[in-house]
Amino acid sequence: MDFDIKYNDFRQEVRTYCEEKIAPHAVEVDREQFYSKDVHKVINDKGWWGSIVPKEYGGLGLSTLEYAIIVEEISRVCGSTGLTFAAHNSLGTYPINAFGTEEQRRKYLPPAAERGALIAFGLTEPEAGSDAGGTKSRAEKTADGYLVNGTKCWITSAEVCEYSIITARTSDEGGVHGISSFVIEKGMEGFSIGKHENKLGCRGSNTAFMHFDDLKISDWHLMGKEGEGFKQFMITLDGGRISIGAMGIGLAQAALELAAKQAEARLENGKPISRHQSVQFMLADMATQVEAARLIMYKTAWLKDNGHKHTKISAMCKLYASEVAHYCTDKAIQILGLDGYTERYPAERYYRDMKLCEIGEGTSEVQRIVIAREVLKELAGA
Ligand SMILES: Cc1cc2nc3c(=O)[nH]c(=O)nc-3n(C[C@H](O)[C@H](O)[C@H](O)COP(=O)(O)OP(=O)(O)OC[C@H]3O[C@@H](n4cnc5c(N)ncnc54)[C@H](O)[C@@H]3O)c2cc1C
Structure with a gap:
């Protein structure tokens, strides 16, 4: 290693x-x-x-x-x-x-x-967040393609992307096996961008709704085969979770560095607050967790690069790194005290940006469901 x-x-x-x-x-x-x-x-x-x-x-x-x-x-x-x-x-x-x-x-x-x-990823719908299998958007088969109707929400880069890949239901049969995926392009007739979201964090990223109103696309735009869309998107998320894990680690690392620096700089009776054991313990826990999260990330990425199944560890990577990011950004504000509570220091931005990691690409609860399912499958010898 x-x-x-x-x-x-x-x-x-x-x-x-x-x-x-x-x-x-x-x-x-x-x-x-x-x-x-x-x-x-x-x-x-x-x-x-x-x-x-x-x-x-x-x-x-x-x-x-x-x-x-x-x-x-x-x-x-x-x-x-x-x-x-x-x-x-x-x-x-x-x-x-x-x-x-x-x-x-x-x-x-x-x-x-x-x-x-930019390419956007259109999976989430107003009534299908954690339950992505509940996709309501539809792609009706026509003679030479599909007629797509539906809405996607909270799509990163919706307003600034040139292309999007989206899911839509091509059959009512077979549950998630009735969902297909398509590549679409900005400016296509029937494809419009809706409400822009003003967010708590990651405010410099673009987030908006997408609407499909009789969007006509040819067969050429289908990705893979009909009915494979849900599986493709879940495999994609296995990889995506590594990057959200990496994002969490980056934010946690930034919080750790800021907290350590300010613990040395902030004087109390002429002595830095870093002398307090309580402050040192917070820094020690932050540093240990960042190290552990990074190691899980390295291993997950290595497994993916070497063609190994990584569903369980990807979910672990995202879950753990997100929670480490939460802990570290919270403790950075604690160590900075009132300075952490103002926008003069970036601790509050780290804290707001971190929250996306516990929600996007599957909430922390969904990651626990994925991990538990894989653990039980392994124990059953499946
Ligand atoms: C900044 C940002 C960017 C995003 N970008 C994209 C994007 O580019 N593309 C895209 O498709 N989506 C995107 N999303 C959407 C994101 O993937 C969803 O927010 C996420 O999947 C959760 O869905 P939801 O918000 O509808 O929550 P819900 O599914 O409504 O869940 C609400 C709460 O209920 C819990 N819950 C729901 N179901 C269960 C269950 N079965 N068991 C236990 N707990 C459950 C959840 O864990 C959560 O705590 C983005 C979200 C954010 C915040």
Whole structure:
């Protein structure tokens, strides 16, 4: 397990770039709640929008582990950018590469990788959040394609993306096996963007509704075969959960560093508060948890890169890293005291941004359901 040492130089290079180019925008995008074209370009200059896109389609062809380190380092300086970045790569380019046709790969992956044409992931609906199998959007078969009707909500980058992959029901039979997936494009007749969400955290990421009103698409837009959409999206989320785990670790690491620095700087009777054992214990627990979460993330990414099943450990990675992020961002505010309660310090932003990790891509309760189901299957020898 030489992960940390092997990737030290890579991480350092990514960190320096993020600190120089992304960190200066973090306060503004959060305060003004907008998706920054400048930050988009900064990521594009490194080719990171195509992190896990194979080189033959214009990407960098990085491993999941290297990509997760980039998510972590971006999130360490800006949670909003970390979310947009993770969603585009894990939930956008990954499924097109894994499940799309060769023509779809050739059409969508090069612009996604080479100029950051954002790809959104449309799964959640007003009546289908945790229960994604309850998808109500419909794609009725026509002579040469489909007629899509329905609504998706809380979709990251909905207003700023060029392409989206969405799920819709193509059959009432077979439960989740009646759900298919499609790639659609901005500007198609019958596809519109709805309500923009003003959020608690990750406010520099874009979130909105998508509406399909008699959206006509040809058979070409179907991803894989009819009825495979739900399975494709669940496999995609197995990978996506690694990146939300990485995002949580990035935020936790940032909180730890800030708390340690301020514990030394804050004087009480001329002595730093870091002398108090209670403060040291909080720092020790934060550091230990960040280390453990990062190790789970490394192992999960390694299993994925080496073709092993990773459903259970991906859920563990996301669950644990999210809760570590919660603990660390909370304790950072505690150690900073009133300074943690103001926007003069980023502790409160870390805390607000962290909350997404416990909700998006399956809530913490859903992760526990997934883990328990896998544990019971293993015990039953399935
Ligand atoms: C910032 C942000 C960005 C997002 N981006 C995207 C995106 O790009 N694409 C996308 O498709 N979605 C996106 N989502 C939606 C996200 O995936 C959903 O919020 C999530 O799946 C939970 O669904 P819900 O919010 O409807 O909660 P609900 O399903 O209504 O759950 C509410 C509460 O009930 C609990 N609960 C529900 N069912 C169960 C159960 N069976 N057992 C135990 N507890 C249960 C949940 O754990 C939760 O605590 C985003 C969400 C956020 C906050």
